[in-house]
Amino acid sequence: MKLLRIFSLLAMPFVMAQQSTRFIYQATLTPDSTNTEKKTELAYLDTDGKKSFFYAENTLKRDSVMERMRATRNFDRSQMENLRSNLQFTIEKDLANQSLVYKSRIGRDQYSYNESPTFNWKILPETVKIGEYETQKAETKFAGRTWYAWFTQQIPLQDGPYKFSGLPGLIVKVQDSDGDYSFDLMQTKKIAEIQQPQTRGQYINIQKSKYADLEKKMRKDPASFISAQRSGGGGGGRGPAGGGGGNRPGMDPKQMQEMQKRMETEMKSRNNPIELK
Template sequence: MKFFKILSLFAMPFVMAQQGTRFVYQATLTPDSTNVEKKTELAYLDTDGKKSVFYAENAMKRDSLMERMRTTQNFNREQMQSLRSNLQFTIEKDLTNQSLIYKSRIGRDNYSYSETPTFDWKILPETVKIGDYQTQKAETKFGGRTWYAWFTQEIPLQDGPYKFSGLPGLIVKVQDERGDYSFDLMQTKKIAEIYQPLNRGQVIALPKSKYVEMEKKMQKDPASFFSAQRSSGGGRGPAGGGGGNRPGMDPKQIQEFQKRMEAEIKSKNNPIELK
């Protein structure tokens, strides 16, 4: 098992910064089960001790780039493409009641669902020092996977990367049994405030079951799904959108877009939650 040296800007013992704290995790992912090559990127967990937001580092970079492009009126597609992430979601947690709001885009539109996930943690006797922290191992089943987490009571925060929470201390490392997904704490630092990723357009709240149903429809037939969204005036997609406020693309461009979508969906056949 590979552990990482954690860079900390805090003196021990840990004290939550008044403004906020950013925990920087390295996410190692295998989104495509047919391709053993793992994807690696950084993700941030921002918290003030009462609430937290988990999001990809590239989401912040894309937001910054978009703001700059709006100011300069100079859109660079290559720059935007270089900041694509395999973590295309934001998770906002209420740490008081361990509930969360999951936000992501399906097709042209932004959606969200509320969830209070149940983690039946089994705390194991195994301990190990990871970086500067003494950690203890725990096990749970979630989303069709068995997960192992290493948490530290030196940081008295019942939180962690992705949806994980509920242990008596911050989760320093968590990985699934198959090794498809892992999140490793790399650094902690003070921040002035919790970052809020930009939502381009309205966020439509749904029950989780409806969100999953809609996601499956898009994956099964992206062309029909996008067409239905366009007909209902949703989003700002390649064939127009935004209620007809922007000119559409020609049929060839639409066809190319659909092919890209189908290839992207096919390459993400191993989601973090299998069920």
């Protein structure tokens, strides 16, 4: 309780003087349980103190490449290959209400769901200096994993990477107990304004449970799932069978086969999601 009082006193001048800030995290992930090789990439948490966006650095880079290709009318997809990310989502948080909107793509369609996750943080006595910040340890259980976070009151912002928030200070580091996922603050810098990944087309807003069901179907049989989306029967938001895509312009058989093969390989390598339930 004492920590929360300290935060409330510090937070007011911070929010009043708040400029847009980018917190750059290194994400270390093990998306494939059959391959212990860690994947690392950078992710951005952009905030103005009232709302924030969390997304992969490569997402912003891909947007920039796409803009350039549209301007030059030179659509060379090979330029995008090195910009693939294991963080294929954007999370927009309303910090005042501790609510968020999760956006991602499943197959050919874009989906979103609203969530107000509850983090029952247990603040522990352990403290440690991480970089330039004095931090304190906290623990919570979320989506089937036990998580440990280190937060700092030197940045009195109730936010952090991924969906994490609600501690009396910015989360500098958070990792799960199995070491499969961790996010570590690497750099902080001021930015002119909050950036958010470009939106191409509409998002289909559905319940989180429905989103999880669609992900399971996609993992189990990507080819059938995408085929159903193309005919309007495989998604979660529109169409007579809940399909999100409706009838789409045809893709030649070779392209379709290549896409299905790529999807199947990708799904097999994403068998250890950050949320287990």
